[in-house]
Amino acid sequence: MEFSSAYGLKKGTNVNFKGVTIGYVYNISVKPNKVVVLIHVNSSDILIPKNSLIESNQVGLFNDVVIDITLLDNLYSFEYRYVHPSSIQCLRSPFICSNFYVKGYKGLNYDDLVRATTRISQRFDDPRFFSLFYILLQNSIDLSSEIIYLVNYTSYLLFNLANLVILLLIRYLV
Incomplete structure (x- = not known):
């Protein structure tokens, strides 16, 4: 997997698929423009679709990275036939094969959340904001x-107009 930054990943970091731990980070190598992460999937029976989103997220109370x-x-169901990830048939399947190279992205990150919250609070601390808000x-x-x-004026006008119509109807019909 290729990431633009390690985002706190290290050897042994859990790899989850649909919320279930299926493996771990086996190795990390840093390149000039990317970080390449080699993962180990615990079973060859676990097939990961090619059309999957791969993210590095911070979770839990202690900001563990997964x-x-x-x-x-x-x-x-017709797409899902058992394919061994290291077989030649895997290349034509909708699944990621062994030694495939896929792009990973930055997911949830508490540092970004804290930074955004700080910026918002700074905006509320600005006296110009409160001046504009007051205006x-x-x-x-x-x-x-x-x-x-x-x-109120329209209701008064309509009330008097209704009374006038009633007076005119009484005058000309009676």
């Missing part, structure tokens, strides 16, 4: 007052 493999599309709130209050006045 590699999560998530199936993007459902496989239909928006004041304009909303003024606008709602005008709408209430318009509704």
